[in-house]
Amino acid sequence: MSQQKTVSHIDNLPSTPGKFKPDKSPPYIHRLRVHSAISRLTLWSSLFLIFIICFFFFSPPSSSASPRRALGGDSWGGHNWEKKVSRSAQTRSGLTVLVTGAAGFVGTHVSIALKRRGDGILGLDNFNDYYDPQLKRARRKLLDRAGVFVVEGDINDSELLRKLFDVVAFTHVMHLAAQAGVRYAMQNPGSYVHSNIAGFVSLLEACKSATPQPAIVWASSSSVYGLNSKIPFSEKDRTDQPASLYAATKKAGEEIAHTYNHIYGLSITGLRFFTVYGPWGRPDMAYFFFTKDILKRRAITIYEAPDHGTIARDFTYIDDIVKGCLGALDTAKKSTGSGGKKKRAAQLRIFNLGNTSPVPVSELVSILEKLLKVKAKKKVLPMPRNGDVKFTHANISLAHKEFGYRPTTNLDTGLKKFVSWYQDYYSGSKKRVARAFSNI
Numbered sequence: 001m002s003q004q005k006t007v008s009h010i011d012n013l014p015s016t017p018g019k020f021k022p023d024k025s026p027p028y029i030h031r032l033r034v035h036s037a038i039s040r041l042t043l044w045s046s047l048f049l050i051f052i053i054c055f056f057f058f059s060p061p062s063s064s065a066s067p068r069r070a071l072g073g074d075s076w077g078g079h080n081w082e083k084k085v086s087r088s089a090q091t092r093s094g095l096t097v098l099v100t101g102a103a104g105f106v107g108t109h110v111s112i113a114l115k116r117r118g119d120g121i122l123g124l125d126n127f128n129d130y131y132d133p134q135l136k137r138a139r140r141k142l143l144d145r146a147g148v149f150v151v152e153g154d155i156n157d158s159e160l161l162r163k164l165f166d167v168v169a170f171t172h173v174m175h176l177a178a179q180a181g182v183r184y185a186m187q188n189p190g191s192y193v194h195s196n197i198a199g200f201v202s203l204l205e206a207c208k209s210a211t212p213q214p215a216i217v218w219a220s221s222s223s224v225y226g227l228n229s230k231i232p233f234s235e236k237d238r239t240d241q242p243a244s245l246y247a248a249t250k251k252a253g254e255e256i257a258h259t260y261n262h263i264y265g266l267s268i269t270g271l272r273f274f275t276v277y278g279p280w281g282r283p284d285m286a287y288f289f290f291t292k293d294i295l296k297r298r299a300i301t302i303y304e305a306p307d308h309g310t311i312a313r314d315f316t317y318i319d320d321i322v323k324g325c326l327g328a329l330d331t332a333k334k335s336t337g338s339g340g341k342k343k344r345a346a347q348l349r350i351f352n353l354g355n356t357s358p359v360p361v362s363e364l365v366s367i368l369e370k371l372l373k374v375k376a377k378k379k380v381l382p383m384p385r386n387g388d389v390k391f392t393h394a395n396i397s398l399a400h401k402e403f404g405y406r407p408t409t410n411l412d413t414g415l416k417k418f419v420s421w422y423q424d425y426y427s428g429s430k431k432r433v434a435r436a437f438s439n440i
């Protein structure tokens with residue numbers, strides 16, 4: 001096909017930018033052009049104005065009937081969605097709890113325990129891929145069966161949070177959503193700021209403005225003790241020497257909690273968990289990936305302290321942590337603010353939830369070897385400076401005094417339950433996978 005030269009207004013433009021061709025037309029033609037340009041401008045402006053007015057008057061209102069796209073998640077909103085939210089939050093006990101991080105390890109166990117005793121529960125999780133999202137989806141299946149609906153969305157999505165508080169009058173928020181893991185902070189520091197700081201503030205903002213204001217129980221971490229060497233770790237000990245960005249964001253969370261309690265009268269309880277483990281656990285934690293590697297006959301790395309000292313952790317079984325979370329929820333007093341204003345002083349607490357008996361990592365490996373009936377190939381290396389601390393050891397007398405917290409599962413018993421779940425869940429046999437789903 002021959003290319004015909006089309007004549008258009010483009011041809012009237014100066015061929016070289018910057019070069020200007022003077023207009024040689026007579027002055028009356030010039031006036032006429034200006035006049036017609038003004039009337040064209042007036043016509044287009046009027047049309048534009050009419051368009052804007054029509055848009056505002058005739059566009060559908062942002063009603064609950066139209067689903068929205070969530071920040072980092074599914075779409076939300078609409079009649080069916082609201083029905084699911086309300087049904088999940090129906091309570092027999094009087095407690096209605098929003099559980100953030102519900103598809104996470106602790107969130108799943110806590111949500112199911114609360115639902116079983118008759119509380120209304122709604123989950124929220126962004127299903128991020130920090131670790132295998134398939135595992136989070138499988139936990140969601142468990143929650144679904146228990147009658148807990150998990151909204152897929154981010155705690156930074158303030159519009160979504162506002163909507164959730166519009167649909168449900170939550171009495172409590174169990175805030176477990178966070179970017180967990182100590183070492184990953186060196187790869188992706190922004191994710192810690194996003195979830196543990198910005199996300200926490202966004203959630204507290206929603207709680208502060210809600211009517212009624214809910215009481216908040218949230219997960220801090222034993223990592224706030226950082227380089228503290230006074231043992232066992234007590235809530236009164238110093239927490240100003242974090243060894244990782246993760247720890248620093250949890251410590252920041254504790255300070256932010258103080259501010260929202262002080263200004264807005266939010267009742268806030270922080271729980272410092274100590275190395276939680278158990279069925280449906282987290283693949284990024286040592287007990288989990290040691291199990292995987294030992295079974296695959298792959299070498300595992302065990303770190304030792306600079307002076308050939310042992311690294312030890314106060315491993316705490318998930319069922320004990322769940323009891324601690326429920327105890328904290330049940331003893332949380334009401335928030336005292338309304339309309340974003342504090343009426344009087346509100347409760348502000350912080351508790352250690354640990355097991356009170358640190359176990360060297362080498363012993364954890366021995367127990368796993370026994371349970372898996374496989375000898376581990378071990379590589380012992382000096383501990384790199386990547387955020388880990390040498391040991392953790394909880395003093396739990398405060399939680400015991402306040403809500404009778406008393407852990408009852410030792411590491412042998414807890415790991416036995418974990419290994420049995422792990423072998424079922426990853427067995428590839430339908431029957432055994434079904435058993436993994438039923439044992440919770």
Ligand SMILES: NC(=O)c1ccc[n+]([C@@H]2O[C@H](COP(=O)([O-])OP(=O)(O)OC[C@H]3O[C@@H](n4cnc5c(N)ncnc54)[C@H](O)[C@@H]3O)[C@@H](O)[C@H]2O)c1
Binds near residue numbers: 128136179194274282
């Ligand atoms: N497991 C432990 O040993 C341990 C120890 C100390 C503290 N904690 C804290 O306990 C809480 C629960 O930990 P876990 O072990 O269940 O971790 P997890 O990673 O299994 O659960 C956290 C969940 O939060 C979700 N999430 C993360 N950022 C989010 C966001 N911005 N919006 C919505 N959802 C988001 C994740 O998808 C995940 O499902 C966390 O706050 C963690 O920091 C855990």
